Amino acid sequence: MSKSAHNATPTSDFVVEITGVSKTFRQRQRSERLLDAARGLFRPTIREVHALQDLNLQIARGEIVAYAGANGAGKSTTVKILSGMIAPDKGEVRVLGMNPLRERVRYVGHIGVVFGQRSELWGDHPVAASFEWKRVLWDIPRERYDRMLGFVKELLGLDEFYYSLVRELSLGQRMRADLGLALLHEPEILFLDEPTLGLDVLAKRNVLRFIQDLNRERRVTVMLTSHDMSELEQLAGRIVLINKGQLAFDGDFTRLRREFGERRVLLVETPSETPPEIAGAKFMQSVGNRHEYLFDGGEVSIAELMEQVSAQTQVLDVETHRAPIDDVIADIYEKWQAKKGEAAV
Numbered sequence: 001m002s003k004s005a006h007n008a009t010p011t012s013d014f015v016v017e018i019t020g021v022s023k024t025f026r027q028r029q030r031s032e033r034l035l036d037a038a039r040g041l042f043r044p045t046i047r048e049v050h051a052l053q054d055l056n057l058q059i060a061r062g063e064i065v066a067y068a069g070a071n072g073a074g075k076s077t078t079v080k081i082l083s084g085m086i087a088p089d090k091g092e093v094r095v096l097g098m099n100p101l102r103e104r105v106r107y108v109g110h111i112g113v114v115f116g117q118r119s120e121l122w123g124d125h126p127v128a129a130s131f132e133w134k135r136v137l138w139d140i141p142r143e144r145y146d147r148m149l150g151f152v153k154e155l156l157g158l159d160e161f162y163y164s165l166v167r168e169l170s171l172g173q174r175m176r177a178d179l180g181l182a183l184l185h186e187p188e189i190l191f192l193d194e195p196t197l198g199l200d201v202l203a204k205r206n207v208l209r210f211i212q213d214l215n216r217e218r219r220v221t222v223m224l225t226s227h228d229m230s231e232l233e234q235l236a237g238r239i240v241l242i243n244k245g246q247l248a249f250d251g252d253f254t255r256l257r258r259e260f261g262e263r264r265v266l267l268v269e270t271p272s273e274t275p276p277e278i279a280g281a282k283f284m285q286s287v288g289n290r291h292e293y294l295f296d297g298g299e300v301s302i303a304e305l306m307e308q309v310s311a312q313t314q315v316l317d318v319e320t321h322r323a324p325i326d327d328v329i330a331d332i333y334e335k336w337q338a339k340k341g342e343a344a345v
Contacts, residue, residue, distance in 0.1 A: 013060055013061045014058045014059060014060055014061075015059060015060065015061045015095065015096050015188065015189060015221050016057065016058065016059035016082065016094075016095050016189070016221070016223070017057075017058050017092075017093070017094040017095075018055055018056060018057040018058070018078075018081075018082075018091070018092075018093055019056055019091055019092045019093075019094075020054050020055075020056060020090065020091040020092065021052055021054070021055045021056075021081065021088045021090070021091030021092070021093060022050070022052050022053050022054055022055070022088060022089050022090050022091055022245075023050075023051045023052040023074075023077055023081065023086070023088050023089050023245075024048050024049065024050050024051065024089055025048070025049045025051055026046050026047070026048055026049075027046070027047045027048075027049060028045070028046060028047075049072075050244070050245050051074045051077040051245050052074045052077055052078065052081075052088070052245040052246075053244070053245040053246050054091070054246065055074070055078070055091070055242070055245065055246065055247060056247060057078075057240065057247065057250075059221060059223060060221075061188075061219070061221055062215070062219045062221055063221055063222070063238060064211070064212075064215050064221075064222045064224065064235060064236040064237065064238070065222070065223050065224070065236060065238050065239075065240060066224055066225075066226070066232035066233075066235065066236035066238065066239040066240065067079075067223055067224065067225045067239075067240050067242070068225065068226065068227075068229065068232060068239060068240070068241055068242070068329070069241055069242040069243060069248075070243070070333045070336075070337075072244075073242045073243055073244060073245070074242050074244070074245040075193070075225045075242060076193055076225070077245075078242070079113070079115075079191050079193045079223070079225060081093060081100070082095060082100060082111075082191055082223070083100065083111065083113045083191055084100035084101050084104045084107055084108065087101050095107070095110075095111065095189065096110050096111075096188060096189065098110075109138070109185060109187075110187055110188050110189065111187050111188070111189045111190070111191065112182035112183055112185075112187035112189070112190045112191070113182060113190075113191045113192075113193075114175075114178050114179055114182050114190070114191070114192050114193070114195050115193045115194070116175070116192075116193060116194035116195050116196065116197035116198070117193075117194065117197060119166070119174060119178050120178065120181055120182075121166040121174065121177055121178060121181065122166060123165075123166045123167040124165065124166070124167060125165065125166065126162070126163045126164060126165055126166070127158065127161060127162050127163070127164065127166060127169075127177045128162050128163055130166065130177075130181060131149065131180070131181060131184060134181060134184050134185075135184065138184075138185055140184060140185055144186065145184060148183060148184050148185075148186055149180075149184065151183075152179070152180035152183050152184070153180070155210050155213055155214070156176040156177075156179060156180050156206075156210055157176065157206070158176065158177060158180055161173050161177070170203075171198050171199060171203070172199050172200065172202075172203030172206070172207075175195060175196070175199060175203070175207060176203075176206070176207065176210075178195075179195065179207065179210065183214070186218075187220065188220065188221065189220065189221045189222075189223070190211075190214070190220050190221070190222045190223070191223050192211070192222065192223070192224045192225065193225050194225060194226055194227070195207060195211075195224070195226070196208070196226060196228065196231060197226075204228075204231060208231055208234060208235050211224070211235060212235060222236075224236065228326075229324075229325040229326045229328075229329045230324060230325055230326060232325075233253050233325045237252050237253070238250070238251070238252055239251070239252070239253055239256060241256075241329075241332070243336050244336075248336070253325065256328070257322070257325075257328060258298070260328065260331065260332050260335075262296055262297035262298040262322075263294060263295075263296060263297070263322070263323040263327065263328050263331065264294070264295055264296070264297045264320055264321065264322055264323060265292065265293070265294060265320065265321055265322070265323050266278075266281060266292070266293040266294075266295060266302070266305060266318070266319075266320050267290060267291070267292055267293075267317075267318065267319040267320070268290070268291050268293070268306075268309055268315060268317075268318050269289055269290045269291075269315070269316040269317035269318070270289055270291065270309075270313045270314060270315060270316060271289065271313065271314055271316065272289060272313060273286060273288060273289050275291040276291065276308070276309045276312045276313055277308075277312070278293055278295075278305055278308050278309060279308060280295055280299065280300035280304065280305060281293035281294065281295040281300070281305055282294045282295070289316075293305075294323065302320055306318065
């Protein structure tokens, strides 16, 4: 069961439903040669980028879902479609029973969106001004606004810089303020696109902790994209991987590791600085007389590996642990790219 499953309602209560969605962008190509550039004015070369291809996805109320993929996989395109910023070329999108584009005015009052590379805050004004601007523009009742403002101030620690100019904030402070701004109208769903981009370790931890508290205390459904797999594994029980615009995996992190190889790290300490030769394990490095190997726990057992080591030398100490999830995901992306290359050949 996923970490957020206890907050999710039965699977019949889907708040996000994406059915057969495709989106293609057309990019005009230009040559560096002057003659080709002139010809391109009349007969331009168009490159088609298939951002999404027949995507199907459902999210239940109260879930925290990690949405991941390599650069160009289609993550941000999905978030923009769900946010009502762009329309799919084909397929259907329903969020909270609404069409994000056709019912946009009513729809935006139920969702919150945060892009790590952008900000809705006014740079030359204090954070408080942006918050008050949203209250007035969105016509949020004062009692409701004050209640939610107190909630986000406490959980995000906004008081220390609430009256500071936005352009003078650190990146972590700005991100916390953006999150607070996105929540003032009490959204039921939060779409977060790289919300911890560029943040230091402490700022990341504070943002992730806030998302967990928000989900637990108010049952806000969260869809989160990030390139930092360790933070996704820490935050979400369910991960959806997208590859070249298509759904490639949908399940929990344990299943992900199992299906794509139970990659593990083996550390062996011996009397010698020369590493033992171990069939079924890849030697990575030696630091003094400590030797590091990578192996697939689904293909070979630790006992088999240690039997080989013991036959060659004395074992002073041994340690094993799972490889970081970032390494596991990098392996998956590498395999997908290799398959693409084979197809091209």
